[in-house]
Amino acid sequence: MAHHELEMPVTEAQVRALRVDDTVTLQRTLYGIRDATQIHLFDRGRTTRFDLRGHAVIHTAPNVRKVEVSAAHPAGYEPVCIGTTTSDRMERFTRPLMAQYGVRLVIGKGGLREGSARAFSELGGAYLAIVGGTAALETTWVEQIEDVDLDDLNPESLWRFRIRDFGPLRVAMDSHGGSLYGVVAHDAQARRAQVLAGLGVKTA
Secondary structure: OOEEEEEOOOOHHHHHOOOOOOEEEEEEEEEEEOHHHHHHHHOOOOOOOOOOOOOEEEEOOOEEEEOOOOOOOOOOEEEEEOOOOEOHHHHHHHHHHHHHHOOOEEEEEOOOOHHHHHHHHHHOOEEEEOOOOOHHHHHHOEEEEEEEEOHHHOOOOEEEEEEEEEEEEEEEEOOOOOEHHHHHHHHHHHHHHHHHHHOOOOOO
8 A cells, every 4th residue: 555645637657556545645736526517518518618637526516605806715715615425426427527528536435336447447547535524624625716617506616626635535446447345345245145154044
């Protein structure tokens, strides 16, 4: 297990160096994205002015406060609570995010499925997991909301955060087919079979 300090954006080689169970801390820039954002980008033909190549996205619809535009708040928003939502329902967007926009890292909780695993392997990406219930801590890693696009979808806008020491995050899916979720599923099935056998229950 290794720890990686990554200043965004990153290269494919940097992402392919990540392995399941490694930890990662991100610096500089992070993009917030959620269901509605991606539905509008990929189902309704909208585009963004942001350059996402080599960047990380986090599955979030942050709680923010509207404030006067200033040097401290260039987008006119102040972060209140920036938590992470469950990734599974956004499974179908992983490949287009990578193929069309060049995203390299996806941050969320709960994991993604086989389609995302194939996209990470073929295109060079990884999934970084956050433990649920840590929104208050995550918010301390966000220094500023630098910009926002597609803001008619607020709070599911496309957010650009300036971050510092965002992590450590755990590499839960890598570009080599590794997946913590696959290991957990395999172990759970093995334990289930062992318990059933101990009870004398036959399984097909």
